[in-house]
Amino acid sequence: xxxxxxxxxxxxxxxxRLISAAPxxxxxxxxxxxxxxxxxxxPIVQDLTDRGLEVTLDVVGEDITTPEQAAAARDAYLELxxxxxxxxxxxxxxxxxxxxxxxQALRGGHELALANVRPVVEAAAAIGTTVTLDAEDHTTxxxxxxxxxxxxxxxxxxxxxxxxYLYRTEADARRLxxxxxxxxxxxxxxxxxxxxxxxxxxETDKAYVRVLRILMEGEGxxxxxxxxxxxxxxxxxxxxxxxxxxxxxxxxMLYGIRSDEHLRLAAEGHRMRVYTAYGTDWxxxxxxxxxERPANLLxxxxxxxxx
Ligand code: FDA
Numbered sequence: 001x002x003x004x005x006x007x008x009x010x011x012x013x014x015x016x017r018l019i020s021a022a023p024x025x026x027x028x029x030x031x032x033x034x035x036x037x038x039x040x041x042x043p044i045v046q047d048l049t050d051r052g053l054e055v056t057l058d059v060v061g062e063d064i065t066t067p068e069q070a071a072a073a074r075d076a077y078l079e080l081x082x083x084x085x086x087x088x089x090x091x092x093x094x095x096x097x098x099x100x101x102x103x104q105a106l107r108g109g110h111e112l113a114l115a116n117v118r119p120v121v122e123a124a125a126a127i128g129t130t131v132t133l134d135a136e137d138h139t140t141x142x143x144x145x146x147x148x149x150x151x152x153x154x155x156x157x158x159x160x161x162x163x164x165y166l167y168r169t170e171a172d173a174r175r176l177x178x179x180x181x182x183x184x185x186x187x188x189x190x191x192x193x194x195x196x197x198x199x200x201x202x203e204t205d206k207a208y209v210r211v212l213r214i215l216m217e218g219e220g221x222x223x224x225x226x227x228x229x230x231x232x233x234x235x236x237x238x239x240x241x242x243x244x245x246x247x248x249x250x251x252x253m254l255y256g257i258r259s260d261e262h263l264r265l266a267a268e269g270h271r272m273r274v275y276t277a278y279g280t281d282w283x284x285x286x287x288x289x290x291x292e293r294p295a296n297l298l299x300x301x302x303x304x305x306x307x
Pocket of ligand 1: 133134135136161163186187188189190225226227228229252253254257258275288289290292293296
């Protein structure tokens, strides 16, 4: 019951102002968002990659209100690409992008988001890495997929995310499972109505397996974005049945969640990528992590009370 309430709060400006300004959020937020600047996050990238993991970096932020903010977000990513270039990690460090941060919801937002994301994808390709477009709420997805298709004409390695909880996703997976595509499958983190999405976790989990089978049997590169132990072992089995080698798919998990499992999978010879978010506008990202596991709210509450 708590999850949907937290997700509703994640879209509330009033709650955003209240919680973002609270001086007590530090350690709880740090668990999921380990830094505010490129200088904070690069040592983490180095450490994770030294330990045999791969990384995708997300400059947190969404729901911006002006084209200037969108341009600033683009510039933050361009700075990140430049600094990543110095580390020479290639695709071991890629980037994840939310198009809403690049202006997708503003007037003329589709074109604006495409214009802002293209130079980032171009710069990423120049240092030998890639960008994945995150999936946000269902109203944004037609635009996201159209931008993805457009970018893939010049940069075929550009990835995108699909969400198992949406009814449309099996059809999207079939369309996307072509040669060279990179598709991250996740359960889905937004509050979606019953007209478009499964409401029961068990239904989403079953859909996840159906969609994963499509991706594994297809010709693209599946990226399994989940911490769920059952889905991870099913993914291993589906990869085996599809005769995929360890470098023909990868696991992805979020920074701060099941970190031992990251290392265990990497030690078993799997490609394991850690989604690492950083920046100051952490509210929406943080609230979705709370909603996924309302027990996190307890730690959050405790940190406020003991401050
Ligand atoms: P599930 O929620 O069942 O969790 C399985 C286990 O993992 C839990 O029992 C718990 O141990 C642990 N766990 C999971 N979430 C936790 C949390 N927040 N705190 C502590 N423990 C937790 N969504 C989206 O809509 N669009 C997107 O673009 C992305 N991108 C993305 C990238 C990557 C790499 C991942 C891993 C996830 C996303 N997501 C996402 C989020 C995704 O939709 C989903 O909400 C979370 O991954 C939680 O679902 P699980 O599959 O992990 O299973």
